[in-house]
Amino acid sequence: MGDEEDRILTNLRKGVLEFCVLSALTTGPGYGRNLAQALGERGLLASEGTLYPLLSRLRDAGLVDTELTDPADGRQRRYYSLTTAGHARLAAFRAAWAPFRDTVDDFLETP
Amino acid sequence: MTTSLLLDGRADEKARYLRELRRELSVLPSGRRRDVLRDVTDHLDDATPEDPRPFKEILGAPELIARTAIRDHDLHAPRSLRPGYAMVSKRLQLLAGILYCPPAVYGLVMLALDGRDWFLWDHLRFLLQLVPALLFLPLPLLARWKRWYLISVLCWGGYVAYLVAQLVVNQMAVTNLLAAELWFVPTSMVWISHAPVIVLLTLALLGAPTVLRHHRNLR
Numbered sequence: 483m484g485d486e487e488d489r490i491l492t493n494l495r496k497g498v499l500e501f502c503v504l505s506a507l508t509t510g511p512g513y514g515r516n517l518a519q520a521l522g523e524r525g526l527l528a529s530e531g532t533l534y535p536l537l538s539r540l541r542d543a544g545l546v547d548t549e550l551t552d553p554a555d556g557r558q559r560r561y562y563s564l565t566t567a568g569h570a571r572l573a574a575f576r577a578a579w580a581p582f583r584d585t586v587d588d589f590l591e592t593p
Numbered sequence: 594m595t596t597s598l599l600l601d602g603r604a605d606e607k608a609r610y611l612r613e614l615r616r617e618l619s620v621l622p623s624g625r626r627r628d629v630l631r632d633v634t635d636h637l638d639d640a641t642p643e644d645p646r647p648f649k650e651i652l653g654a655p656e657l658i659a660r661t662a663i664r665d666h667d668l669h670a671p672r673s674l675r676p677g678y679a680m681v682s683k684r685l686q687l688l689a690g691i692l693y694c695p696p697a698v699y700g701l702v703m704l705a706l707d708g709r710d711w712f713l714w715d716h717l718r719f720l721l722q723l724v725p726a727l728l729f730l731p732l733p734l735l736a737r738w739k740r741w742y743l744i745s746v747l748c749w750g751g752y753v754a755y756l757v758a759q760l761v762v763n764q765m766a767v768t769n770l771l772a773a774e775l776w777f778v779p780t781s782m783v784w785i786s787h788a789p790v791i792v793l794l795t796l797a798l799l800g801a802p803t804v805l806r807h808h809r810n811l812r
Binding site (some may be wrong): 486496514515518521526529530531534535536537538539541542557559560 | 623624625628630632633635636638639640651652653655657658661662664665666668669754
């Protein structure tokens, strides 16, 4: 991947990553490594560790919540889940994203 | 035996990685720093048994994580981040400022109590010689993260240049010039504090987090 393409992707990721994280949690709670791998495999993270500052901010903003599993069930893990505010934020993004994406697609495809 | 050595090596690598990460994240507010460190530690505990790749490859370089955290902070905060006092370099700069205060205050008090007229050349000289420290010591403490390293280097350079100028003027005995005498012939009270201040400011620069030194090269 060229430097220019890399830079463009870095900038695009900045704007959408938090909504991809919120979306990844709509199917149910997930823990850090699990989320990092899912997003990393699709090229949405520069590296797996860069997910954690974002998760911390989402938690501070009340968009996700954390819960520790019972140590008696094996390895203790911190699970992240969407809050009501998180669901609302994601719905607002989805509503804005679809027409925006279509507009950009139209623009880029017009010769 | 081999397995045990491998596990020891992995534990060392993990401790080293977390130590570096802690240093890089020291720029951040305490809550964010604590959250990220805890999550990364959990990730490493999870990854260790089954993933043989180096931790920097799995998670990314510590400075990259810190850079992401700072950028994220700046995107959602009204003002750019000012490094916190959890950062060892900033504590050293603060300590340098604190060390400078007692001789300066003592000198001012003695001048005020010496029973002579207030405005004498000695007084002016003493006050003028406080100016470089009053300028160079607080500025790095106020700097935002993008300029912290540059301002720290410039202030360190300015301070060192001033001391070198003092030494040169004294060696060459250029005291016939009034300006040289006022600015560069040291008063004993001020001179006492220069050595530890320079040592602390130098250590602060040498121990600065990579994310502040090379932030333009990190993506």
